[in-house]
Amino acid sequence: MALLEKRDSGAVLIVDRYSKVEEDAATPESGDVLVSLERLEAERESLLARADSVGVWLRSDQSPSGLADDLGKIELVALDFPVFSDGRAYSSARLLRERYGYRGELRAVGDVLAEQLGFMLRSGFDTFEMASPNALEEFATIPKEVRVVYQPTGDGLATATELRLGT
Amino acid sequence: MYHYDEYDHALVKDRVAQFRRQVERRLSGDLTEEQFRPLRLMNGLYLQLHAYMLRVAIPYGTLDSRQLRKLAYIARRYDKGYGHFTTRQNLQYNWPKLEETPDILAELAEVEMHAIQTSGNCIRNTTSDQYAGAAADEIEDPRIWCEIVRQWSTLHPEFSFLPRKFKVAITGSENDRAAVRVHDIGLIMKHGDGEGAGEAGEVGFEVIVGGGLGRTPFLGKTIRPFLAKEDLLSYLEAILRTYNMLGRRDNKYKARIKVTLHETGAEEFARLVEEEWAEIKESSLKLPKPEMDRIAAHFVPPEFRALESRATAEEERAAGDPAFASWVRNNIVEHKASGYAIANISLKPVGLPPGDATSEQMDLVADLADEYSFGEIRVTHTQNLVLPHVERSRLPELYDRLLAAGLATANVGLLSDIICCPGLDYCTLASARSIPISTQISERFADQGRLDLVGQMQIKISGCINACGHHHVGHIGILGVDRKGEEHYQIQLGGSASEDASLGKILGRGFSADQVVDVVEQLVDVYVELREGDERFIDTYRRVGQAPFKEKVYGTA
Numbered sequence A: 001m002a003l004l005e006k007r008d009s010g011a012v013l014i015v016d017r018y019s020k021v022e023e024d025a026a027t028p029e030s031g032d033v034l035v036s037l038e039r040l041e042a043e044r045e046s047l048l049a050r051a052d053s054v055g056v057w058l059r060s061d062q063s064p065s066g067l068a069d070d071l072g073k074i075e076l077v078a079l080d081f082p083v084f085s086d087g088r089a090y091s092s093a094r095l096l097r098e099r100y101g102y103r104g105e106l107r108a109v110g111d112v113l114a115e116q117l118g119f120m121l122r123s124g125f126d127t128f129e130m131a132s133p134n135a136l137e138e139f140a141t142i143p144k145e146v147r148v149v150y151q152p153t154g155d156g157l158a159t160a161t162e163l164r165l166g167t
Numbered sequence B: 001m002y003h004y005d006e007y008d009h010a011l012v013k014d015r016v017a018q019f020r021r022q023v024e025r026r027l028s029g030d031l032t033e034e035q036f037r038p039l040r041l042m043n044g045l046y047l048q049l050h051a052y053m054l055r056v057a058i059p060y061g062t063l064d065s066r067q068l069r070k071l072a073y074i075a076r077r078y079d080k081g082y083g084h085f086t087t088r089q090n091l092q093y094n095w096p097k098l099e100e101t102p103d104i105l106a107e108l109a110e111v112e113m114h115a116i117q118t119s120g121n122c123i124r125n126t127t128s129d130q131y132a133g134a135a136a137d138e139i140e141d142p143r144i145w146c147e148i149v150r151q152w153s154t155l156h157p158e159f160s161f162l163p164r165k166f167k168v169a170i171t172g173s174e175n176d177r178a179a180v181r182v183h184d185i186g187l188i189m190k191h192g193d194g195e196g197a198g199e200a201g202e203v204g205f206e207v208i209v210g211g212g213l214g215r216t217p218f219l220g221k222t223i224r225p226f227l228a229k230e231d232l233l234s235y236l237e238a239i240l241r242t243y244n245m246l247g248r249r250d251n252k253y254k255a256r257i258k259v260t261l262h263e264t265g266a267e268e269f270a271r272l273v274e275e276e277w278a279e280i281k282e283s284s285l286k287l288p289k290p291e292m293d294r295i296a297a298h299f300v301p302p303e304f305r306a307l308e309s310r311a312t313a314e315e316e317r318a319a320g321d322p323a324f325a326s327w328v329r330n331n332i333v334e335h336k337a338s339g340y341a342i343a344n345i346s347l348k349p350v351g352l353p354p355g356d357a358t359s360e361q362m363d364l365v366a367d368l369a370d371e372y373s374f375g376e377i378r379v380t381h382t383q384n385l386v387l388p389h390v391e392r393s394r395l396p397e398l399y400d401r402l403l404a405a406g407l408a409t410a411n412v413g414l415l416s417d418i419i420c421c422p423g424l425d426y427c428t429l430a431s432a433r434s435i436p437i438s439t440q441i442s443e444r445f446a447d448q449g450r451l452d453l454v455g456q457m458q459i460k461i462s463g464c465i466n467a468c469g470h471h472h473v474g475h476i477g478i479l480g481v482d483r484k485g486e487e488h489y490q491i492q493l494g495g496s497a498s499e500d501a502s503l504g505k506i507l508g509r510g511f512s513a514d515q516v517v518d519v520v521e522q523l524v525d526v527y528v529e530l531r532e533g534d535e536r537f538i539d540t541y542r543r544v545g546q547a548p549f550k551e552k553v554y555g556t557a
């Protein structure tokens, strides 16, 4: 599994500094942790008071709306694609970026495939956990294959309509 | 009609190149069929019983002659010389070779066409009234809004992996020829009432959600009586986002928005949509006036000549030629411009599969469009073609040309104008064949006098419960089922997809393939016997109920 971070010219491999806390384990005393939404809700105060970074991991059936107030203290939100065809995380990502103003790391995890990178980038993801052995190479080319976009999203790309009208 | 600008062209070209790369990776073995499947489906390429099938989008059913010639050429060069027009205003090629599909898409791109989102769990081709821009009863040309939706929905980053496929239909007229109540979203253009639902005189949309056929048919519900034009995309985005988050993903038979609406309750669903919409109404999704105007400018009507409303040539010919008179009565529809007519070309000749057209026929229709109809052609969801703007005085010539090519079948809207899915002849999901049932019915009712006598009638046939042949909304609906390995057919009566939409009710136990045509004939006989005045089959059925039909078919209980 490789973790990629988007750059202007493609992506770079990065090291995952978070340790994922499994369901039945206790939250470690220190270090950067990635926890479930359930754990965040149960241990909210202690987690948000930590000196180290806290990330939250959402299943695809969990809405990010409950996080809105805490986003200033959360440095990573990981959204799961249990299968590539489960597209709920695209909506969650856009809500986090465009409605709740989340500026931290937004990570795509699960069945993250090269052919969907373009949609993920447009929805606001900036890091990607990918199983493909060619992930870096794929990232450099595939998302740029279709250059025109019609929909305004939080990524700020100029849409065809904006280009037409020069706005 | 709409013409691509540099951005539309660039997108479609990029998409062709992308698909070419994907096909190359599949052919080299770099991608397995399992990995390739979702990619090909995003481009309308299915694997059917015997071969690949490519479904080409005909956005809102509008074609120009150049595009139709290209479709004819592709059928000849890459397929077996014919194409199949579907109930969703698309065209299917049944025998393309995988390695040639990128070339086909490149050919299509040359004439501003594509196969993007003709399959998969995404927003599909938006359908519309086949008479848009020509109909006398139209408030406004709905294709302007279809094109706006087409662009917005193309490669939408958030809505390309919905719980299930998603279909939008828009009509510009109160007489619903686009079956909007059986779509995931149906939009009806209407005037504001000045009392809360839009300004008086303002044109906007009634928004209907959650219609659909398939295993569990539902008629859509109105969730907003009036939506201003500039808010179209923000409102659609609010509906789609609500559905994307809420729609079921645990069972594909419960994943359509009709089930979401049913389980959530229409009022609650509407409330969630409105709540979401309030957040994005004033975003950059609000349609800028110059963009609405730019797209509308593509749909200004052609310059019609000032003509007398009556055409002597037409009347004289009709007086002496009953076949021509039948054709005019059944296939010709009133046009908004005086002295013009809308001419339907039936693709339902006696004894042949509904909706098929050969390359020669497509070429001919393209030529006729140039000569008689400002180069415009329409595809109907009833699987016929239309020349939308024909001078009435030239109808006799047009008829003769069509007649010579076997395209003058005078049955539009009549019993043998059957809607029929591909069924077991092509489809992997089928329980029974549907095409042979359709051809047998058309053979039994081949006599024009009898067809005219029976009058308006819709028979719809599906080869399995997925209902691609829309049997739930046929006046007579026929559903193929598999009974212990044998093809069997269930009959439903009383459906309609028009403004008086209703779902049919099952008549009783089903029939074998060789009984179906006799049963249809019995049903028709009952109607002819019982009808009053100029009642259509559906009107009589609604008045007298199922009992007399049942009695005739099954004998007295």
Ligand code: SF4
Residues within 6 Å of the ligand: B421, B422, B423, B424, B427, B428, B429, B430, B431, B462, B463, B464, B465, B466, B467, B468, B469
């Ligand atoms: S109704 Fe069934 S048989 Fe007919 S095309 Fe659809 S899935 Fe195939």
